[in-house]
Amino acid sequence: xxxxxxxxxxxxxxxxxxxxxxxxxxxxxxxxxxxxxxxxxxxxxxxxxxxxxxxxxxxxxxxxxxxxxxxxxxxxxxxxxxxxxxxxxxxxxxxxxxxxxxxxxxxxxxxxxxxxxxxxxxxxxxxxxxxxxxxxxxxxxxxxxxxxxxxxxxxxxxxxxxxxxxxxxxxxxxxxxxxxxxxxxxxxxxxxxxxxxxxxxxxxxxxxxxxxxxxxxxxxxxxxxxxxxxxxxxxxxxxxxxxxxxxxxxxxxxxxxxxxxxxxxxxxxxxxxxxxxxxxxxxxxxxxxxxxxxxxxxxxxxxxxxxxx
Amino acid sequence: xxxxxxxxxxxxxxxxxxxxxxxxxxxxxxxxxxxxxxxxxxxxxxxxxxxxxxxxxxxxxxxxxxxxxxxxxxxxxxxxxxxxxxxxxxxxxxxxxxxxxxxxxxxxxxxxxxxxxxxxxxxxxxxxxxxxxxxxxxxxxxxxxxxxxxxxxxxxxxxxxxxxxxxxxxxxxxxxxxxxxxxxxxxxxxxxxxxxxxxxxxxxxxxxxxxxxxxxxxxxxxxxxxxxxxxxxxxxxxxxxxxxxxxxxxxxxxxxxxxxxxxxxxxxxxxxxxxxxxxxxxxxxxxxxxxxxxxxxxxxxxxxxxxxxxxxxxxxxxxxxxxxxxxxxxxxxxxxxxxxxxxxxxxxxxxxxxxxxxxxxxxxxxxxxxxxxxxxxxxxxxxxxxxxxxxxxxxxxxxxxxxxxxxxxxxxxxxxxxxxxxxxxxxxxxxxxxxxxxxxxxxxxxxxxxxxxxxxxxxxxxxxxxxxxxxxxxxxxxxxxxxxxxxxxxxxxxxxxxxxxxxxxxxxxxxxxx
Numbered sequence: 001x002x003x004x005x006x007x008x009x010x011x012x013x014x015x016x017x018x019x020x021x022x023x024x025x026x027x028x029x030x031x032x033x034x035x036x037x038x039x040x041x042x043x044x045x046x047x048x049x050x051x052x053x054x055x056x057x058x059x060x061x062x063x064x065x066x067x068x069x070x071x072x073x074x075x076x077x078x079x080x081x082x083x084x085x086x087x088x089x090x091x092x093x094x095x096x097x098x099x100x101x102x103x104x105x106x107x108x109x110x111x112x113x114x115x116x117x118x119x120x121x122x123x124x125x126x127x128x129x130x131x132x133x134x135x136x137x138x139x140x141x142x143x144x145x146x147x148x149x150x151x152x153x154x155x156x157x158x159x160x161x162x163x164x165x166x167x168x169x170x171x172x173x174x175x176x177x178x179x180x181x182x183x184x185x186x187x188x189x190x191x192x193x194x195x196x197x198x199x200x201x202x203x204x205x206x207x208x209x210x211x212x213x214x215x216x217x218x219x220x221x222x223x224x225x226x227x228x229x230x231x232x233x234x235x236x237x238x239x240x241x242x243x244x245x246x247x248x249x250x251x252x253x254x255x256x257x258x259x260x261x262x263x264x265x266x267x268x269x270x271x272x273x274x275x276x277x278x279x280x281x282x283x284x285x286x287x288x289x290x291x292x293x294x295x296x297x298x299x300x301x302x303x304x305x306x307x308x309x
Numbered sequence: 310x311x312x313x314x315x316x317x318x319x320x321x322x323x324x325x326x327x328x329x330x331x332x333x334x335x336x337x338x339x340x341x342x343x344x345x346x347x348x349x350x351x352x353x354x355x356x357x358x359x360x361x362x363x364x365x366x367x368x369x370x371x372x373x374x375x376x377x378x379x380x381x382x383x384x385x386x387x388x389x390x391x392x393x394x395x396x397x398x399x400x401x402x403x404x405x406x407x408x409x410x411x412x413x414x415x416x417x418x419x420x421x422x423x424x425x426x427x428x429x430x431x432x433x434x435x436x437x438x439x440x441x442x443x444x445x446x447x448x449x450x451x452x453x454x455x456x457x458x459x460x461x462x463x464x465x466x467x468x469x470x471x472x473x474x475x476x477x478x479x480x481x482x483x484x485x486x487x488x489x490x491x492x493x494x495x496x497x498x499x500x501x502x503x504x505x506x507x508x509x510x511x512x513x514x515x516x517x518x519x520x521x522x523x524x525x526x527x528x529x530x531x532x533x534x535x536x537x538x539x540x541x542x543x544x545x546x547x548x549x550x551x552x553x554x555x556x557x558x559x560x561x562x563x564x565x566x567x568x569x570x571x572x573x574x575x576x577x578x579x580x581x582x583x584x585x586x587x588x589x590x591x592x593x594x595x596x597x598x599x600x601x602x603x604x605x606x607x608x609x610x611x612x613x614x615x616x617x618x619x620x621x622x623x624x625x626x627x628x629x630x631x632x633x634x635x636x637x638x639x640x641x642x643x644x645x646x647x648x649x650x651x652x653x654x655x656x657x658x659x660x661x662x663x664x665x666x667x668x669x670x671x672x673x674x675x676x677x678x679x680x681x682x683x684x685x686x687x688x689x690x691x692x693x694x695x696x697x698x699x700x701x702x703x704x705x706x707x708x709x710x711x712x713x714x715x716x717x718x719x720x721x722x723x724x725x726x727x728x729x730x731x732x733x734x735x736x737x738x739x740x741x742x743x744x745x746x747x748x749x750x751x752x753x754x755x756x757x758x759x760x761x762x763x764x765x766x767x768x769x770x771x772x773x774x775x776x777x778x779x780x781x782x783x784x785x786x787x788x789x790x791x792x793x794x795x796x797x798x799x800x801x802x803x804x805x806x807x808x809x810x811x812x813x814x815x816x817x818x819x820x821x822x823x
Binding site: 049050051052053146147148150157159160161162256259260261304305306307 | 349544547551710711712713716717718719720721724726779781786
């Protein structure tokens, strides 16, 4: 096989030698005919590019010069060449943002004018509101409530159907706008469970008894005797807010003690701690920081998570 | 390669000196005349007539006709879909081709089309060589059209050369002005037709005229106008020789049994003029059938001499075959001195001009590979047709909320949230009922408001739309599955219709606590 190849190659060589005189004149220098590169007997001819191709290179160079003049291109020590067009990527982005804002304006205006109920009845407005609420939530709320609005210990899960201050649109709006126990806002939602041990209202044993009684509401493991004693203390100290049957009162922000959702935990130690020291979580009043439209969007987003009433 | 060099060495250039047009008749891109230090040499292809020329006319009329008229064909799809027969609707992510409508998730049909085209190209190249280049490539077709315009205005080869070489006169100016105007008009129409494939053609047409069309439309037209004008009018064969990768790729697919345009060297050589041949015959010297009239060179749009053998520049358009057959008829010799043949046959005939099957002459479709290509092409084609005919026009898919995976409800129930997408790929509104299978004591609804709880969801999907709904699947405490992930199905059944689609989903529950 290899012999055959060499033969072929030799044949080519002799043919080149036998070329007529006028052809030879072009081929006289061996390095003109080929580049000297050779792979498996295949040699690379040395053929210059066509002239129009050369011109395309020149045109590219001219284009590059024009580009350097027109656009930011040369880094300087403290600055960079701005270019005649004054284009900048930051400017381009802010232009895009202002175009997007302009396109949103019609919906934003509609949101401003409409009531929460009207918005949720209008599919198009609702979609816009929920999407806007989603991004506002990601910026302002995820720090406490988590990226999936699932909350954590002390920070309510916004997906479930348990609401401290009510899960209707208006309730949620008020909570966001005015905050919870947020002193800087006059209309803030306010409730204060006493710290029964700290304020020396109840003894340690009483508190343990009440904790057992509270656990009995939702059939969690409890000592029936202690619970029986706790029932009396509950009726005297707790029922005014949490209700006789422990169903709570959203008007006062008193949690329902009979259900499966616990903000701080349902085990005995946690309950004792809660009753002894009270909790009094705080949420800022967002009307101090956010536009009313954004609060509406947040309200509708949270309502749509699945817990809204 | 050896054969090629052989041809170079044997080509007697001196004969050309006897011809009256010797200086003009040059294979300017022939291997010994090519000097790429110089600017492109203009080629003046002469008009031919014959079978291949006619085939090229027909192919040009069909291809250009389809290209220009295509976007204006209408196809009624009902009031909610566009009525353009061929439409690539990027804005609404749809592709329409007559009765076929393709959605983005069906893009594998496009992949299938590409595979089909690939097999078609393999098949064509392996069997009939560079037929694509010679008859169907846009570059070839538009260059043909541009040369036709040139010929119509300035005349045939010699007249065109005279115009080119003459001083600037009013006539030359008018001719040039007319030529470039018509070229540019064709170019604008070409770019214009292109964009009509992407939006409703009549609407865009009026927008273009009233300057209401988007900038990108004008920009695209400008780009295609310039490309058509320069490629068709000025660059021509340079595109094939220097810019196009296809000739290089084709070389890999061809073998000695592929059809190429060949010069029957054994019959043609030694070439000499008719007068000389008479003398030579009288002196009992050998004469070839080639009368060295150079007609094959003169008509070649690529500027080569086919008698040099198979060359990269040859697009196998067959015009030299037409020209040579004409001459052979005139001098009373059999046709086919230049003809489509395989390299295998050509090599054998070189030694033995009247070779037969016994000498190794083979039918071009000798190769098994061609039948494999044909088989694959047909197989892919049938699979695609079958799947197109039986494909579903409705689909459901559900995205389970990642965060949270489940929600603990106050009464102890667990809820999972889903984003459900329903695709109605028909031009009429359809109503579906959605329900779950595989969970006990379950509610399935699009709202968590207590009054709306139910086990089924009814959805009406607008024609030709994707409907996105948020759905909540809640399982009561006493029926919670033992596994933290329980398989279940979301089933969508058409009401008053046959279509049904099932989505296999998982129901997530928290770790059990005491």
